[in-house]
Amino acid sequence: MFFEPDDPDIRERMHAAFAGATIRLDCAPSHGATETWGHSGRTIGAPVTTSSENAWLRVLEAPVGKEGGKLWTGTQEAAATLPREIPRPRLLASADWVNEGYAYRAELSTYVTAPVCSPTPDLTQHIALPDAWWSRLQRATSTVAATPVPDNRPRVISQDYVHRTIPRYLGEAGVDTTVHHWTLAHGDLHWANLTSPELTILDWEGFGPAPHGFDAAHLYAYTLPVPELAARIRDTFADVLATREGRLAELTVAAILLQAADRDPIHARLAPQVRAHAQWLLKHHRDS
Known part of the structure; x- marks a missing residue:
C-alpha cells in the first residue's frame, strides 16, 4: 500500500534488518519476490522460503525506547487471542533484537497464495x-466480536477520539457520541486486507476493542464506489449496521476517513461518497 521510502538510509537499514531476520528465523528470500513497505518505511515484508514451506517475513523497526505499543505487539497478541477458525495467516516464529539505536521485530507467517481483492483499501x-x-466473512467478524478482549489490549480508537472527531468532520449533529458497546475488531478491514476467491483476512496488528460494528462499517465505507457490493455488505451485516450501535460505528468510520482525506489521494477520492453517506446516516438518525 505504501511506496519504498525516499530516504536511502532507511532503505539500507531496513534491507539489512530484513537480511538479518532471514538468518535469525532460518529462511531465505524467495527469488524475484517483490517487497512491500509500511508507512514511512517502518516495516518491510516479502515472501521467503523455509526448509518446509513458503512463508512471509515482515520486519518492524522503531527507535530504541519507542518499540512496543499496539502495532508492535498486535500480530503476536492476535495469534494468542483469536480462535483458529478465523481465516488468517498463522504466525510461525518471531525474533527481537537491537542494533545501532534501533529495535527490530521479525515475524514469520504462513504464506497466502490467494491475491488480495484490491491493491488499494477502496x-x-x-x-x-x-x-x-x-x-465466511460474516462468521469471521462475528467470531472476532464475540472473542473476549485480552487484558490491556489498546482500543482501535479511543472514546475521546470519537467525541472529538465526529463533530469536527461531520458537524454538530446532535448525536450522542458515547460508545456503550465495545467489542473486539480487526480494526482495518478493507479490500487490500481481504483475499479471494479463498478468503483470508490479513494484517491483524491493529486489532483491538472498537465500537460494535466497526469492521462492517469500515468495509462498507471502502465499498461505496461500487453500489452493488456496498448493498451486499449492508445485507450481510444487517444485524449490526441496522442498529443504533452500528450507526455510531458508521459515523465514526466516516469521520476517520474524512480526516484521512486531508493526507492522501485514496481517501480524498473516497471523501465525497463518505460525506454523502454520513449525511444520510445523520438524517436517518434525526428521523428515527
Whole structure:
C-alpha cells in the first residue's frame, strides 16, 4: 500500500534488518519476490522460503525506547487471542533484537497464495465473490466480536477520539457520541486486507476493542464506489449496521476517513461518497 521510502538510509537499514531476520528465523528470500513497505518505511515484508514451506517475513523497526505499543505487539497478541477458525495467516516464529539505536521485530507467517481483492483499501470496480465467501466473512467478524478482549489490549480508537472527531468532520449533529458497546475488531478491514476467491483476512496488528460494528462499517465505507457490493455488505451485516450501535460505528468510520482525506489521494477520492453517506446516516438518525 505504501511506496519504498525516499530516504536511502532507511532503505539500507531496513534491507539489512530484513537480511538479518532471514538468518535469525532460518529462511531465505524467495527469488524475484517483490517487497512491500509500511508507512514511512517502518516495516518491510516479502515472501521467503523455509526448509518446509513458503512463508512471509515482515520486519518492524522503531527507535530504541519507542518499540512496543499496539502495532508492535498486535500480530503476536492476535495469534494468542483469536480462535483458529478465523481465516488468517498463522504466525510461525518471531525474533527481537537491537542494533545501532534501533529495535527490530521479525515475524514469520504462513504464506497466502490467494491475491488480495484490491491493491488499494477502496474497491473501484465490481468483483465476483461467491456466497460462501460472504458467509465466511460474516462468521469471521462475528467470531472476532464475540472473542473476549485480552487484558490491556489498546482500543482501535479511543472514546475521546470519537467525541472529538465526529463533530469536527461531520458537524454538530446532535448525536450522542458515547460508545456503550465495545467489542473486539480487526480494526482495518478493507479490500487490500481481504483475499479471494479463498478468503483470508490479513494484517491483524491493529486489532483491538472498537465500537460494535466497526469492521462492517469500515468495509462498507471502502465499498461505496461500487453500489452493488456496498448493498451486499449492508445485507450481510444487517444485524449490526441496522442498529443504533452500528450507526455510531458508521459515523465514526466516516469521520476517520474524512480526516484521512486531508493526507492522501485514496481517501480524498473516497471523501465525497463518505460525506454523502454520513449525511444520510445523520438524517436517518434525526428521523428515527
